[in-house]
Amino acid sequence: MAAAYKTCKSYPEVTVQISPATCEVNGYEWASDADDFATTCAAVSGVFTPAVTESETTRTCANDNGRCCNHYNKREDSHRTTLIILLKTPYAIGTIAALFLHLLLPEDRVLDEEKEGYPRAFSDGEIAYES
Helix, strand or coil: CCCHHHHEEECCEEEEEEECEEEEECCEEEEECCCCHHHHHHHCCCEEECCEEEEEECCCCCCCCCCCCCEECHHHHHHHHHHHHHHHCHHHHHHHHHHHHHHHCCCCCCEECCCCCCCEEECCCCEECCC
8 A cells, every 4th residue: 555654644663673683702793683593692602682673653564464554544544445446446437537538529510400401501500411
């Protein structure tokens, strides 16, 4: 939901890793994101430094499950939902296209019927002769 941020009042917070966990052994240091890194570092008699994280507000989805907003503006969200439904429904798309075409395309010229039938005149004054 890329445009969901336009209808959102409050955004979720995510934990961001500033620096990874490190282990120092005999002057050598390596980093890892593994869950068991602390026990591995202790097993080799190293000095473990945990990862540094902080919480920040995100304007994109916080996870792959669609958690993009904590609280929506109901009015803006209903307008957005209405527009999405209109644009995803083929009948609505056809109706909107027909309305635009009706406004853009010129009307057909209408023949004015004479009482006797000959000659017939168009509404703009031209005369059409039947053969």
